[in-house]
Amino acid sequence: QQQVKQSPQSLIVQKGGISIINCAYENTAFDYFPWYQQFPGKGPALLIAIRPDVSEKKEGRFTISFNKSAKQFSLHIMDSQPGDSATYFCAASKTGTASKLTFGTGTRLQVTL
Amino acid sequence: EAGVAQSPRYKIIEKRQSVAFWCNPISGHATLYWYQQILGQGPKLLIQFQNNGVVDDSQLPKDRFSAERLKGVDSTLKIQPAKLEDSAVYLCASSLVRGDPLAKNIQYFGAGTRLSVL
Secondary structure, three states: OOOEEEEOOEEEEEOOOOEEEEEEEOOOOOOEEEEEEEOOOOOOEEEEEEOOOOOEEEEOOEEEEEEOOOOEEEEEEOOOOHHHOEEEEEEEEOOOOOOOOEEOOOEEEEEEO | OOOOEEEOOEEEEOOOOOEEEEEEOOOOOOEEEEEEEOOOOOOEEEEEEEOOEEEEOOOOOOOOEEEEOHHHOOEEEEEOOOOHHHOEEEEEEEEOOOOOOOHHHOOEEOOOEEEEEO
16 A cells, blocks of 8 residues: 555656646645655655645646545656756655655656757 | 765675664755665565654565664664665655645655665
C-alpha cells in the first residue's frame, strides 16, 4: 500500500514540446504529492507540490494535475527546454510530524534541440 | 541560507569494511532524514529523526546500519560491515517541524555521498 508507481521510465521531448510524467498511488491516506527534480551529481530539489483538495496547480511552465478518484497525478512541463533535462521523481506522504516521503522510480527526461 | 551539507562526496571501500557518512542539516530544521538511492531508483528512506529522537527506522537494516543524531543537529550514518549491494548514493535531507503545513513538508536534500563497495 506504500507504493508510488511512475511512468515512463525515460522520455525524449523536443524543445518547445510538452513533457508529461504520470504517477499512481495506492495509499488513500497520502495527502501531499510533491515532484522533485534531480540533476546528475545533485540531490533532489522540490519542483512543485499539491494537496488533494485541488485538482490542478500551476507554477510557471510546470503544472500538476491531480485525480483523487483515480489515485493518479501527473506533471506537465510546457515549452520544455534543454535545461529541463533531468530526472523527475514523484512522491507522496501523509502530512504531519512524521512526513515520510515515498518516491516513485523516476523519469529521465531529455529535451533535444 | 546554507543548504544541507554532506561529506564525503565519494567513498570507495571493499566489502566487509566499515564506512561513515556525515550530514549537517539546514539551521533550525528539526527533522532529519537519511535516504538510500540505488542507481536508477527513487530514494528510499532509511531513518528519520526529529531532534535527536528516531521517528522511523523501519527500513534501516539494523544488523549493519546505524545512525545517530547527537544534540539534535549533525548526524552520522554508519555501515559495518558493508556489502556489495550497499553501493548507492546516500542522501541526507532536512525539514521544518512547525509552520505552514506545506512548508513543513518540504524536504531539502544534500548532494549525497556516492558509495562504491568493491
